Amino acid sequence: MKTVNLSLSKSSFIRGLQCHKSLYLYKHQPELRDEISALQQALFQSGTDVGIYAQKLFPGGVAIPFGKGTLSKQLSLTKSEIEKGTNTLYEAAFVHDNVFVKVDILHKGKMGWELYEVKSSTGEKDVYLDDVAIQYYVLKGAGLPVSKAFLVHINNKYVRKGKIDVKKLFEIIDCTKRVKNKQDSVKKELAKQKKMLEGDIPEIDIGKYCSAPYNCDFQGHCWQHIPENSIFDLRGHGVNKFDLYKQGIVHLKDVPADSLNRNQGIQANATLKKKNVIDKDKIKKFIESLWYPLYFLDFETFDCAIPPYDNLRPYQKVPFQYSLDYLEKKGGKIGHYEYLAPPNTDPREEIITRLIKEIPQDACVLAYNMSFEKGVLKQLAEWFPKYKGKIDRIISNIRDLAAPFRSKDYYHYKMNGSFSMKIVLPILVPELSYDDMDIGEGGMASEAYLKMCQSPDSTENEQIRKALLEYCGLDTLGMVRILEKLGKAC
Structure with missing residues (x-):
């Protein structure tokens, strides 16, 4: 014993x-x-x-x-x-x-x-x-x-x-x-x-305390009785999931329909019937709101508690990389720009001067969940007021590729309520996936870059550099392919 x-x-x-x-x-x-x-x-x-x-x-x-x-x-x-x-x-x-x-x-x-x-x-x-x-x-x-x-x-x-x-x-x-x-x-x-x-294991059921104030690291054990397609898969606010759970309602099929908001209703119905939702008119309207030349932009950022550069606050996001794909016309050849800052350099001004040169002032710019890219650009404008006019023009031309998925105008039953690109891309474009990549999401990218800044190992740094370029490049290529799928859907 x-x-x-x-x-x-x-x-x-x-x-x-x-x-x-x-x-x-x-x-x-x-x-x-x-x-x-x-x-x-x-x-x-x-x-x-x-x-x-x-x-x-x-x-x-x-x-x-x-x-x-x-x-x-x-x-x-x-x-x-x-x-x-x-x-x-x-x-x-x-x-x-x-x-x-x-x-x-x-x-x-x-x-x-x-x-x-x-x-x-x-x-x-x-x-x-x-x-x-x-x-x-x-x-x-x-x-x-x-x-x-x-x-x-x-x-x-x-x-x-x-x-x-x-x-x-x-x-x-x-x-x-x-x-x-x-x-x-x-x-x-x-x-x-x-x-x-000193006694037996307490009989405590799952609850909000499983994730507050900290995420408990025994959730995999304590939540194993929760089935697939449960109430806890519902996204967004509205229904109180733990209230339903205490009433014995666990599976989506048992949730009262009138307790769900519009998007949750779409999610539950699609999941249970294994049926996709495609609102062709709304998707067509979204696509018609875009124009050419069309640029696909994705930033990677890091943040630190202790600011590494001047004019920086703690935890302020610093862009260190971007990928930029573009189409001069519908069905045209994909062009590509990319930038990854050398380790231990302040990349902010270099990034914005490059983008201003690469993105035409009249171009439509697509981002996935555009609030992030807009936020980065607005912050760059604050740091470098001399570029503000050109940055503001880019911001005004940004459109959000996540919009049709967020509003559930295009919803695949396997999306599990999410509109994250990491979920959407492999469902719409199965040949493109983040699963086998060394870097598979933004948090990993920022940690990899910071590791590159601290490592004296040039071989390791080159591996990290290649992985970062591959990851960020997939984000923008993925946007191109997602837009193609939306076009075919309507």
């Missing part, structure tokens, strides 16, 4: 606050966890990077190294540094009541020790206070005289001008009073979690 470690940590306590069953599975059956995606791993790494950068707020401190199986060593090092008179510690380790925590920044101020919890987000959330509260509970219980507790998060109004001003990059919120007020509830919740872990 395997031994189960029932001690808690900051993260496992937060997991238990969200769902006791999730915590139980995490401790007793961790092999049932969903696999962590590359994008999730990148988000975790981003949080770690921001935490390290925030140490600049209190420079000269001592870091307590993290390592698997060295909890006692971390505790010993922390105790030793405090006894030596060290005023600032990074990742200081404490244990109390069988709960282990590491503090992002521990600083000795005028009134005593201050704990700082660093978040890579741009605002305050209730769950962050719980995060600080459990640390405060452990530190006080371990005998450390804590005078203040702070939450540190990114200030998204900060604009980089030259060297980063770390004090302006971060916003520091004193949450001492609110954290103190949570101490009784923390103690009670810990007792509940410990008692629960």
